Amino acid sequence: MSKKPKETKSTVEDKDTTQVQDQAQQVNGEQAAGKEEAVTEVSETDGLKEDLAKEKDKFLRLFAEFENYKKRTSKERIELFKTAGQDVMQAMLPVLDDFDRAMVEIAKSEDKELLKGVELISNKLRNVLEGKGLEVIETKAGDTFDAEVHDAVTQIPAPSDDLKGKIVDVIEKGYKLGDKIIRHPKVVFGQ
Template sequence: MEEKDVTGIEEEKEEQLDDASIESEVIEQEEVPSNTADEIEKQKEEMNKLQKEKEELYQKFLRTQAEFDNFKKRSIKEREAAAKYKAQDLAIELLPAIDNFERALQVEVDESNKGLLEGISMVYRQLIDALKSQGLKEIEAVGKEFDPNIHQAVIQVEDESMESNVVVEELQKGYLIKDRVIRPAMVKVNK
C-alpha cells in the first residue's frame, strides 16, 4: 500500500507540474503575441524603411555609374579629337608664312635671283610636305561651285562665260586639317 501511495503522490505531482507548465505556456502564448505583434510591426516598418533606403542608394549608384560612363566616353572623344587635330594650332600660325613663301616664288626668275628662289622653293616644299603629313590639305576653289562652309566670298563678278555661283578666282588659299576648315578660301564668285 505504501507503494501505491508513493506512486499516486508522484503521479499527482506530475499532473500538477503538467498543469502548471500548460498554464505557463498559455500565459507565455498570450503575452508573446501582443509583444511580438508590436515588435513584428516595428521590424516590418524598419525593413520597409531600409528597403526604401537601399532602393534610393541603388538608384543613386546607377546614376553615378552612368555619369562616369558618359565622362569616360567624352574624355575618349576629346583625346581622339585632340590627337586628330594636334597640328591645327601650328598650321594656323604657319599659314601667313606659307602665303609669303608663295608670293616670293611668284617673282620673275633671272640669273641674279635663281639660286635664292630655288632655296626658297625647297624650304617651301619641305614645309608643305611636313604639314601635309599632319593632314593639311588645300581647299580647291577655282571652277568649283561656291560653298559657304569652305569658301569666303569677297567679290562678286558677272561673267556670262561661267555658270552662276561658281568660283572665278582664288584671292587667298584656304586649308583643311583632316575634315576641319582652318581657313576658308577667299574667292571671287560669279553671280
C-alpha cells in the first residue's frame, strides 16, 4: 500500500488560490485578446478608410485630368478646322494681288467689257474666300503704325509733321483668317 501524503488545509487553499488566479489570468488574457482584436479591427478599418480616401482622390484627379484633356483636344480640333485651309488661303493671296494689279491696268484701257469681266471673276473669288473666313486687314495711308499688325518695308522722312509715326503708303494688303493674321500688311511709314 502506498501512502498518500495527507493534504493539509493550506495545500488545498493554495490549490484553490492557484486555480482562481489561473482563471483570473485566463479571463484577463481573453479580455486583453479581445481588446487587441478590437484595436486591430479598428486600426484595420482606419487603414482601409485611408486607402479608400487615397484611391478616391486618385480617381477624382484622373477624372479631372481626362476632362481637361477632352476640352483641350476639342478646342484644338476647332482651331484646326478654322485654319485647315490656311495653306490654300496663303497660296491664293498672290492671285488676289494679281487681280488688284490687273484691275488698275485694265481700268486705264478703253475696253470696259474686259474690265467688267475681270471684276466679276475677282469679286467671285473674293466672296468664296471671305465665305471661308478670309478677311482683309483694313490699312490706309494716315493710319497709326502698329508693329504687331503691320510689316514695315521701309521708313522714310515724313512728308508732313502729321504723318510722323503714321503709315505713308500701303505696298501690299494684309489678310487674316478668323482671328489669326496670315499675312501682315506691308507698309511704308514716316519717321
